[in-house]
Amino acid sequence: MSNLADPARDEGPALGLMPAVEEFLALADLLDSTKAVYRRSLKPLVEAVGEWSSLDSVRRSDIEGHLRDHLGSTAPDTFNRHLAAIRSFFAWAEDSGHIDTSPAGRIARRRPRRSPAAERKARSIPIDDLQRYWTDRRIGLRERTLAAMAYDTAARANELLNLNVEDLDLANKQAVVIGKGGNAEPVFWTSVTARLLPRFIGGRRRGPLFLTDIAPAPSRRPAQADLCPETGRARLSYRRAAELFKHHSGGCTLHQLRHSRLTHLAEAGEDVTLIKAKSRHSSLRTLERYVNPSDRAVAELTDRHDPNRRRPKSM
DSSP: OTTBOOTTOSSOOOOBHHHHHHHHHTOTTSOHHHHHHHHHHHHHHHHHHOTTBBGGGOOHHHHHHHHHHHHTTSOHHHHHHHHHHHHHHHHHHHHTTSOSSOTTTTOOOOOOOOOHHHHHHHHSOOHHHHHHHHHOTTSOHHHHHHHHHHHHHOOOHHHHHTOBGGGEEGGGTEEEEEOTTSOEEEEEOOHHHHHHHHHHHTTOOSSBSSBOSSOOOGGGOOOGGGBOTTTOOBBOOHHHHHHHHHHHHTSOOTHHHHHHHHHHHHHTTOOHHHHHHHHTOSSGGGGTTTOOOOHHHHHHHHHHTOTTOOOOOOO
């Protein structure tokens, strides 16, 4: 390699990679078990880069190449463990003044692989958290109503934000939204939304359902269809609704409400064709991200169709 140094040359060479590793592993505050782990991670790097390479000649690309060649197909946890050891070594070298900047500091960790079920669950919001959200009176009634309605109906947030008061059928707990393809489509909600909506609407009879806090300035007056004829306030924008939900929910997105509803229905064992009708997806294939039965559900299915399965005796 071009960055190899001759250990026998007379001039004083820069600190070599291997001597630096040995110096690092000799630190008194490292446990023997930790030293063994670090050595297993650092030895292949030394072999790949060259033990007599100068420490300050090692570049980020050298480390990334080694990780790619040596750990390319390993699990993320294994990769991240080795990367952590390499980072620790170069951080020590930087702190000790051997190098100016660690070449490993900005190398990204690998994202742990998750099963489809775990991935689905990670994107959904626990029902207990949702129930606390729409009953928390510290959060505005508008925000609580929108969140409850988005979860209940599994509708897209922008579909609900485009609703007008006159689109609602409060008695039958349903409304008609304009769907993704431009079609008028019914959505349905439970008593959770039904309890919030009348209080939120108040005496309004027409105009946008979800409104801004104050009337817009004359210079920023929106289209007439986006103005409430009774209050003079404008239709709430998706951007503002998303900001508020993210703030009050601790970082969640409006789309997670729809995702959570469909995930929870799938986990409850609801028929996939009914979930498709609820979500208004065009095909069953698009529901695969939500409908992924657990191992236990598959085992129970197999057991139910076992020809030798014991059945309770009839009375």
